[in-house]
Amino acid sequence: MIRNNTIIWGVSGGIAIYKSLDAISSLKKMGYQIHVVMTNNATKFISPVTFASISQNPVLIDTFEEPMAHISLAEKVDLFIIAPASYNIIGKIAHGIADDLLTTISAVVTCRKLIAPAMNSHMYENPILQNNLKKLKENNYQIIEPESGILACGYEGIGRLRNTEDILNIITNGNIPSEKQLPQIYAGKHILITAGGTQEPIDPVRYIGNHSSGKMGIALAKAARDMGAKVTLIHANIKTHLPKNISSIKIQTAEDMLNALKETINQVDILLMSAAVSDYRMNHISSTKIKKNNNPISLQLTENPDILKSLIKFKKPGQFFIGFSAESNDLIENAKIKLEQKKLDAIIANDISKKDIGFNSDYNAVTILFSNNHQIDIPSKPKYDIGIDLLNHIHNTFYKKNVE
Ligand SMILES: Cc1cc2nc3c(=O)[nH]c(=O)nc-3n(C[C@H](O)[C@H](O)[C@H](O)COP(=O)(O)O)c2cc1C
The missing domain is CATH 3.40.50.10300 (CoaB-like)
Known part of the structure; x- marks a missing residue:
C-alpha cells in the first residue's frame, strides 16, 4: 500500500502506451507526484511532451542527460511501475540488463515494484516471456496480469494492458477488488x-x-x-x-x-x-x-x-x-x-x-x-x-x- 505519493511511471514501446496517460492523469488529480521515464522506443509511439504535460514533471529518457538521475529519483519514490511493459523490457529486467535509464532505475529502486505487461498474445504466451515474469515475481515484482480481448494487432487473446481502474486500484489500495473475493451480501440491494x-x-x-x-x-x-x-x-x-x-x-x-x-x-x-x-x-x-x-x-x-x-x-x-x-x-x-x-x-x-x-x-x-x-x-x-x-x-x- 502506498502512503506517500511519489511514483516513477515507466513506459516502454507498446501500442497500449496511450492508456497510461489516462491513469497518470487520474493519479495526478488524486495528488500523486508522477515522474515519467520513457524508453527510446516508447517516444516513437507518443511524444515525451504529452507525458510531461499530463504528469507536470519533466520526462526522463537518457541516462547520460542528467547524470545520477537514476539514483536520486530512485531514492525518493514510493512506487515503481512500468505500464505498458514490453516483451523486451521484461526480458531485460529479468536478466539484469541496464542499458537505458528505465532499466537502470529498475536496478536501483527498493520500493514496491509493479509491472503491467501488454503485448500480442503469442508474445505473452511465449515460454521465454513467462519464465521472465516468473523471475520478476521471485524478485519482488508484482505482475499486473493483462486482460483478454481484441488486441491492437487484430488478434483475439490475452495480452491487453489491464484496465485503468484495476491498475489504479492496485496502486492506491494494494489490491484488485474482485467480486469473487468479497461475499455478495448486498446482492439485490x-x-x-x-x-x-x-x-x-x-x-x-x-x-x-x-x-x-x-x-x-x-x-x-x-x-x-x-x-x-x-x-x-x-x-x-x-x-x-x-x-x-x-x-x-x-x-x-x-x-x-x-x-x-x-x-x-x-x-x-x-x-x-x-x-x-x-x-x-x-x-x-x-x-x-x-x-x-x-x-x-x-x-x-x-x-x-x-x-x-x-x-x-x-x-x-x-x-x-x-x-x-x-x-x-x-x-x-x-x-x-x-x-x-x-x-x-x-x-x-x-x-x-x-x-x-x-x-x-x-x-x-x-x-x-x-x-x-x-x-x-x-x-x-x-x-x-x-x-x-x-x-x-x-x-x-x-x-x-x-x-x-
Ligand atoms: C506498431 C508497433 C506496436 C508494438 N506493440 C508492442 C506491444 O504492444 N508490446 C510489445 O511488447 N512490443 C510491441 N512492439 C515491439 C516493441 O516496440 C519492440 O520490441 C521494442 O524493441 C521495445 O522497446 P523498449 O522495450 O525499449 O521500449 C511494437 C512495435 C511496433 C512497431
Whole structure:
C-alpha cells in the first residue's frame, strides 16, 4: 500500500502506451507526484511532451542527460511501475540488463515494484516471456496480469494492458477488488451514494466550494459494487476517476443534489450521504464577472436546505439513511446531535482536522454511530477498506438482525 505519493511511471514501446496517460492523469488529480521515464522506443509511439504535460514533471529518457538521475529519483519514490511493459523490457529486467535509464532505475529502486505487461498474445504466451515474469515475481515484482480481448494487432487473446481502474486500484489500495473475493451480501440491494463537494456559483467564474475530493464516496461506491449491490453515485466535483459498472449522476450545487436525490430515493434500499454539501448559496448569482474596485465587498448568502432533513419525509419502511459528519472538533458529540436532529439510522463521524486522513487523503479513520446507540471505531486504513468495513457493519446491524 502506498502512503506517500511519489511514483516513477515507466513506459516502454507498446501500442497500449496511450492508456497510461489516462491513469497518470487520474493519479495526478488524486495528488500523486508522477515522474515519467520513457524508453527510446516508447517516444516513437507518443511524444515525451504529452507525458510531461499530463504528469507536470519533466520526462526522463537518457541516462547520460542528467547524470545520477537514476539514483536520486530512485531514492525518493514510493512506487515503481512500468505500464505498458514490453516483451523486451521484461526480458531485460529479468536478466539484469541496464542499458537505458528505465532499466537502470529498475536496478536501483527498493520500493514496491509493479509491472503491467501488454503485448500480442503469442508474445505473452511465449515460454521465454513467462519464465521472465516468473523471475520478476521471485524478485519482488508484482505482475499486473493483462486482460483478454481484441488486441491492437487484430488478434483475439490475452495480452491487453489491464484496465485503468484495476491498475489504479492496485496502486492506491494494494489490491484488485474482485467480486469473487468479497461475499455478495448486498446482492439485490440498491445503494445510493453521494460524493464530492457541491459548488455554489458567485458569478460566471467564481464559486463557493470545499476541499472534498470525493475519494471516500467513490471508495464506498466501489466497495458496495464489489459486495454485490446495484450502485448509483450522485457526484459533485470529484477529483478522481469514476468506477466501472455503477450508474452516475453529475451535479454541481446543493439544490441540484437535492433534486437528483428526490428523483432516485424512491428506488433505493440504502442512502449513504458522504458528499460535502455547501450550507450556503448566493442570494443572487451575478450574470457578469464581479470586478475589483478596491473596496471591500460583502456577499449576501442564503442557507441551503438541509438535504437529509428534506429527504426524511420521502423515507419508506425498510430504507436506511446514513449520514456523514465531517468535524474538526467535538467529533462524537457533534455527530450524535446530527444523528438525532436528522432522524438518521446511522452517522459516520470523520475527523477532518487530522492531516493524514480525511479530505484528499487515500486513508480515513471513522466512527459509526447507530441510532440504537451502538458505536464502532474503524482505525486508519485505505478508504476502499474503510468502505468494506462500513458496509459489513451496516449489513450486520440492519439486515442480519432482521433475519435472525
Ligand atoms: C506498431 C508497433 C506496436 C508494438 N506493440 C508492442 C506491444 O504492444 N508490446 C510489445 O511488447 N512490443 C510491441 N512492439 C515491439 C516493441 O516496440 C519492440 O520490441 C521494442 O524493441 C521495445 O522497446 P523498449 O522495450 O525499449 O521500449 C511494437 C512495435 C511496433 C512497431
